[in-house]
Amino acid sequence: MLKYIAFIFLLSNVCSLYGQFKSEDFKAMKFRNIGPAGMSGRVTAIDVDLSNPNKIFVGSASGGVWLSENGGTSWSPVFDEQSSLSIGAIEINQKNPSEIWVGTGEGNPRNSMNTGNGIYKSLDGGKTWTNMGLENTKTIHRIIVHRDNPDIVYAASLGTPWGANVDRGVFRTTDGGKTWKKILYVNDLTGAADMITDPSNPNKLIVAMWEHKRDPWFFNSGGKGSGLHVTYDGGDTWKKMTSEDGLPKGDLGRMGLAIAAGKPNIIYALIEAKENGLYKSIDGGKKWSLVSTKNIGDRPFYYSELYVDPKNENRIYNVFTYITLSEDGGKTFRNIADYGNDVHPDHHAFWIHPNDTNYLIDGNDGGLNISRDGGANWYFVGNIPIGQFYHVNVDNDFPYNVYGGMQDTGSWVGPSAVLKRGGIRNSDFQELYFGDGFDVVPFRKDSRYGYAMSQGGNLGFYDRETGKTRFIQPNHPEQETKLRFNWNAGIAQDPFKDCGVYFGSQYLHYSDDCGESWIIKSPDLTTNDSIKQKADKSGGLTMDATNAENHTTILTVAPSSLNKDVIWVGTDDGNVQLTKDGGKTWNNFNKSLKGLPPGSWIPQIQTSEHVEGEAWVVSNNYRRNDYTPYTYHTTDFGKNWKRIADESQIKGFVLSVIQDHKEPNLMFLGTDAGLYISFDKGQKWHHWTKGFPQVQVIDMKIHQVEDDLVIGTFGRAFWILDDLNPLREIASNGESLLGLDFDVMKTSAAYLVSYRSYDGVRFCGQAEFKGDNRSYDRIAFNVWKKPKEKAKDDDKTIDLKKENDDKKENDKKDGGDKGAKAKISIYNQQDSLIRNYQRKVEDGLNKLSWGLETNGIRYPSRNEVKDDDDLPGGDDVMPGTYKAVITYENKKILF
Secondary structure (H helix, E strand, C coil): CCCEEEEEEEECCCCCCCCCCCHHHHCCCCEEEEECCCCCCCEEEEEECCCCCCCEEEEECCCCEEEECCCCCCCEECCCCCCCCCEEEEEECCCCCCCEEEEECCCCCCCCCCCCCCEEEECCCCCCCEECCCHHHCCEEEEEECCCCCCCEEEEECCCCCCCCCCCEEEEECCCCCCCEEEECCCCCEEEEEEEEECCEEEEEEEEEEEEEEECCEEEECECCCEEEEECCCCCCCEECCHHHCCCCCCECCEEEEECCCCCCCEEEEECCCCCEEEEECCCCCCCEEEECCCCCCCCCCCCEEEECCCCCCCEEEECCCEEEECCCCCCCEEEECHHHCCCCCEEEEEECCCCCCCEEEEECCEEEEECCCCCCCEEECCCCCCEECCCEECCCCCCEEEEEECCCEEEEEECCCCECCCECHHHCEEEECCCCCCEEECCCCCCEEEEEEHHHEEEEEECCCCCEEECCCCCCCCCCCCCCCCCCCEEECCCCCCCEEEECCCEEEECCCCCCCEECCCCCCCCCHHHCCHHHCEECCCCCCCCCCCCCEEEEEECCCCCCCEEEEECCCCEEEECCCCCCCEECCCCCCCCCCCCEEEEEEECCCCCCCEEEEEEEHHHCEEEEEEEEECCCCCCCEEEECCCCCCCCEEEEEECCCCCCCEEEEECCEEEEECCCCCCCEEECCCCCCCCEEEEEECCCCCCEEEEEECCCEEEECCCHHHHHHHHHCHHHHHCCEEEECCCCEECCCCECCCCCCCCCCCCCCECCCCCCCEEEEEEECCCCCCCHHHCCCCHHHHHHHHHHHHHHCCCCCCCEEEEEEECCCCCEEEEEEEECCCEEEEEEECCEEECCCCCCCCCCCCCCCCCEEEECCCEEEEEEEEECCCCCCC
């Protein structure tokens, strides 16, 4: 049985004023990143400081830039304050390694790609960054710093795959990024897919231009805009290579380029055409010849990366589903990184040390790998938590577990906290289902079981203990009727029946026996537009039919927890459907959401736990080149709608929304640019930019018992914000509460627990991931102190000498501890004082900790006891209800 400790608070010294929420004032509410990192995410860019090869910068598709200064042992994020964490390129100025350029927007235009907002520059080794423009390029996949003049920088923009835009091609700055000029442009569907420079001539560049277009239901690679271009004068003039120069005839697609640094007259090109081939030039790119069409890669839209050993022009690394190596100039290849040597597939970034060419770094869909022996053996970097989750879910265990499916790395479950030493480790997570992972729904009655999905509607009922999985995807009773399942199909548990589950194709399916049998509870709820049902022919020059473009399907299912007959459904082609009679009749509100373009994506609908007819509809339309935020609210079953998210307050398109189950005014919004919070049911939103990265927040849950916000991000794995009670009080009383000089807010109940010792390795060094654990054996009182107003620039007339003298005098009075302290007194149910101590109070929200202990005994000691020293802690208290009296002396604080 769980043992709780509850609290009653008494308060003194309160002065009422007005306030306003600022996330920096709530830094004590720390977001915990629990990982995992063993299942990492897509790495898209790598560069290394050649003056110090232990200094490695790595960019991820949606998780920002990470830095290791010890050769890959430990890592830290260095880009989290920026408003885009999608990275397409990293380039270090090797003559001044403190200067680093980052291009945002990943260069892998699959259905789950992330776009960016321009090019960034750091002059202090990645500590701080400045956006240097090109915000509308959406994707910058290559950057080149001029060898002799670092003020000259080239940026290759692939652009957005989702529509036409003119900010594509190659851009050049000659003043360190202050201004940019577009120097190579073809058309508004053709971007720069690759760009290389001649190491012996920095004014010579070769660029692969690529025409491509992605729709939500189809992808086309190739067109007349694609081609190979060369300049010898730094981009002032360009020549386009043709079939007369040895390139393939007809329309071309994506190309990957590589130059032999030791012999720059030798250049390789991997070219998508009617027949894909590896081409070679031995005269610096003037003439080309076909080397091979066999074993040269696959899926060119997703992988077109070639690298040549700087010391051996015949040694080529081809980076695609696997990494293959050629020792004969591309005539033959052999695998060096695949399932056989435990390296995750789908590779996108590669780096070779120019002097020690056995030193390799590889980035793939599963993270980062390092080899020191030319690829014979690989070290997986298991402490970069950049997993791309599509959904998040929780159960009711103690501690509760967190569930979710990740892009290309399966479906997983792991603990929200562990009652053992050493923190949350990668080994604490368990894979539930293979393939691309999506939603995971734990069985409410017993968390041993649950439902997990992979791409295209593959659905299984798993057993965590035995590992047995039963395939339960529904079929249509009429065999000739083909079911359409989205890449990320909609699923939901029946709130009223343990073994009840809903699943979406174009129909709503329902099972009341955990997937043993299914019935159809709806007609086709999509537009059933046959033009958008050609996913099996997608790809363009190279077919790429993987279910990623499945369309006219159900994305989200939202049964009401207040009425078993009320079910909402959202589709990928803009329909918002509602039944109030268990599926007998349906109403479509696709024309009721004012301002929403028809056919927009409906990824999430949330039903209220307070009002039966209340719901929120999240929509986004970026897959048609519209990055506007859309979210709608109804309180009357869709008769009336109000838009609660638009450009006036929200930056980035919306992916998720959730309402607190206890305080209806408290809401959270997940966007492409991070987390927003509202205290008035969505009328006003605050961007939470401190303590949490501006990463895609793709799904959220609030735990019904623990009062935690659990966040699934697409790029930074799982996060938890413990104890929402302070935010609930603001939502209940209004932001004016923050104008109080001093206040004590409600705190969650505490648990009396014991912690066991480590699993496995105790002393693991710094190379193993350790998720942020929760401390259950203490309580943190939520104490608010109104932040001091910052002095205006024109009020700097302070006598600094006198101020410093006053500070020293106050420090002496306080025993050297700066700032006033709160006095905390704990009383038991008999109103007897059992513990009293002091804690420093800082501006904003404070978490003043009590370790659930009584006053102890101070034993004789040689150390001098100060007047305000606390008594040492004694025995643990018993379970029960306790009273905390927190007082704070209002005195002037000098900073």
